[in-house]
Amino acid sequence: EEQLLQSGGGLVQPGGSLRLSCAASGFTFSIFAMSWVRQTPRGGLEWVSAITGSGGRTYYADSVKGRFTISRDNSKNTLSLQMNSLSADDTAVYYCAKAQVGSTSYYGAGYWGQGTLVIVSS
Amino acid sequence: QSALTQPPSASGSPGQSVTLSCTGASSDVGVYNYVSWYQQHPGKAPKLIIYEVSKRPSGVPDRFSGSKSGNTASLTVSGLQAEDEADYYCSSYAGSNNLVFGGGTKLTVL
Numbered sequence: 001e002e003q004l005l006q007s008g009g010g011l012v013q014p015g016g017s018l019r020l021s022c023a024a025s026g027f028t029f030s031i032f033a034m035s036w037v038r039q040t041p042r043g044g045l046e047w048v049s050a051i052t053g054s055g056g057r058t059y060y061a062d063s064v065k066g067r068f069t070i071s072r073d074n075s076k077n078t079l080s081l082q083m084n085s086l087s088a089d090d091t092a093v094y095y096c097a098k099a100q101v102g103s104t105s106y107y108g109a110g111y112w113g114q115g116t117l118v119i120v121s122s
Numbered sequence: 123q124s125a126l127t128q129p130p131s132a133s134g135s136p137g138q139s140v141t142l143s144c145t146g147a148s149s150d151v152g153v154y155n156y157v158s159w160y161q162q163h164p165g166k167a168p169k170l171i172i173y174e175v176s177k178r179p180s181g182v183p184d185r186f187s188g189s190k191s192g193n194t195a196s197l198t199v200s201g202l203q204a205e206d207e208a209d210y211y212c213s214s215y216a217g218s219n220n221l222v223f224g225g226g227t228k229l230t231v232l
Contacts, residue, residue, distance in 0.1 A: 047223065100179060109170060111170075
């Protein structure tokens with residue numbers, strides 16, 4: 001059974017940093033692209049970042065480019081999101097998600113983690 | 123402001139069909155066949171129900187179907203059931219390695 005178990009998150013001050021992790025099991029992690037998607041307090045979904053199966057290519061939304069870094073360790077079946085220079089606008093529930101199709105197409109997220117809450121506030 | 127436009131609410135009675143719309147632009151929905159639909163129940167993670175405009179993942183009932191015409195994608199739920207009451211989000215590839223979502227539609231089963 002596929003599983004994505006998220007950890008990290010919590011309360012952080014503006015300007016601070018946080019690292020999210022997502023441990024995968026039940027599927028061949030290295031052959032699927034992975035993404036991070038966040039859900040804001042208003043409820044809307046926003047794509048944040050994606051990474052190919054090999055980890056060779058990474059993609060970012062303009063709103064996080066230069067501040068967030070996505071990475072993966074295929075030997076440990078783990079996806080990470082390093083978030084720096086956080087602001088209140090980054091407050092959201094963050095989900096990791098597995099691509100529905102293949103190692104390069106992150107356009108459809110076939111399976112999602114349980115989500116982890118990030119609150120940026122002083 | 124979401125890149126894709128979805129009506130905030132929709133409703134239907136059990137057994138009826140309802141169609142949810144997702145309007146984008148010629149730079150996203152209109153040009154790429156990478157439209158996905160997600161169902162989200164309160165307190166749960168989103169679940170993929172349609173990808174690449176009209177494909178259903180394994181385990182998704184064939185009551186759910188997707189289509190696209192021009193810059194607008196649609197999700198049709200046939201034979202509405204009580205458990206279909208949820209929020210529905212569309213997404214589309216928008217070029218330049220960017221993925222955009224709609225604001226979501228709350229579907230109520232009357």
